[in-house]
Amino acid sequence: KTIAVVGCPFSGGQPKLGVDKGPIHLVEAGLITRLEELGWRVLFDGHHQFEEISAASDPPIGKLQNPRHVSRVCESVAEVVGAHVRNGQLPVTLGGDHSLAMGTISGTLSSYPDACVIWVDAHADINTAETTSSGNIHGMPVSFLLGLGEKIPEYAWVKPLLRPERLVYIGLRDLDAGEKRILRENNIKAFSMHEVDKYGIGRVVDMALDHVNPNRDLPIHLSFDVDALDPSVAPSTGTPVRGGLTFREGHYICEAIHETGLLVALDLMEVNPSLADPESVRQTVAVGCSLVCSALGE
Ligand SMILES: N[C@@]1(C(=O)O)CN(C[C@@H]2CCCCN2)C[C@@H]1CCC[B-](O)(O)O
Ligand SMILES: [Mn+2]
Ligand SMILES: [Mn+2]
Numbered sequence: 001k002t003i004a005v006v007g008c009p010f011s012g013g014q015p016k017l018g019v020d021k022g023p024i025h026l027v028e029a030g031l032i033t034r035l036e037e038l039g040w041r042v043l044f045d046g047h048h049q050f051e052e053i054s055a056a057s058d059p060p061i062g063k064l065q066n067p068r069h070v071s072r073v074c075e076s077v078a079e080v081v082g083a084h085v086r087n088g089q090l091p092v093t094l095g096g097d098h099s100l101a102m103g104t105i106s107g108t109l110s111s112y113p114d115a116c117v118i119w120v121d122a123h124a125d126i127n128t129a130e131t132t133s134s135g136n137i138h139g140m141p142v143s144f145l146l147g148l149g150e151k152i153p154e155y156a157w158v159k160p161l162l163r164p165e166r167l168v169y170i171g172l173r174d175l176d177a178g179e180k181r182i183l184r185e186n187n188i189k190a191f192s193m194h195e196v197d198k199y200g201i202g203r204v205v206d207m208a209l210d211h212v213n214p215n216r217d218l219p220i221h222l223s224f225d226v227d228a229l230d231p232s233v234a235p236s237t238g239t240p241v242r243g244g245l246t247f248r249e250g251h252y253i254c255e256a257i258h259e260t261g262l263l264v265a266l267d268l269m270e271v272n273p274s275l276a277d278p279e280s281v282r283q284t285v286a287v288g289c290s291l292v293c294s295a296l297g298e
């Protein structure tokens, strides 16, 4: 099978500079060669160039920051990912901030409407325009995918194709009050770090799959935010939170998902190579590459 690496140098979903350089660092660390060594055919048509729009022409909508830029970029990512999926390829999207998942998961669901989403993250990224306090859209993609909250004209292209019962979280440990309420109200399954400690990562992944993919017959979209890992493992990321997944727990999730044979799309998000010393950046990039390779059979 063929992998399509989609480099998305984009940072508009959050305020810290540098996360747009994540893709180039991951590719330059040798990701593509490693994937080829696993036996994959790898397509990489270069990092996507997203046309900038000036801040002046993209004023906040309510609290939302860079709303038009984020929308346009995510819409084009949805088209790119959707096309790769339709061509029978496995899109591996390299971020870039996690707002991009609005595009990647829209792309996957457009071709695999029954796909389930495994969201590995310290955060739920499910704020609506009403519940967000930061206005950073990387904290909101899931709410758009579920069709929650007030409709925003600029985001009319995001169809509510994701169903709550097809979404499961692993690694949560930093949620806003509004997000906790949204998870409860929508009966969304979440395995926080408390459950990881309580049951162990093996049981957690089994239970997560039992919830969203009980017969192991649905395509899987894995959206992995490196801040799900403990900051000691992946320090160079925009919103680090103590008490995260170990190196092995992160890799176990990816290995177990590979073992299902059901992975159809993967996101590796929020590597920001400008937020730590060179050794910590190298470490974060290396972990990101390693996670991608584990999800693809390493
Ligand atoms: N919920 C958040 C939002 O901004 O909406 C608030 N949070 C930061 C905040 C710092 C102070 C203590 C409470 N948490 C980041 C998160 C978005 C993370 C996006 B991701 O893609 O990195 O997961
Ligand atoms: Mn995230
Ligand atoms: Mn996060």
Ligand SMILES: [Mn+2]
Pocket: 225, 227, 237, 238, 239, 240, 270
């Ligand atoms: Mn993050």
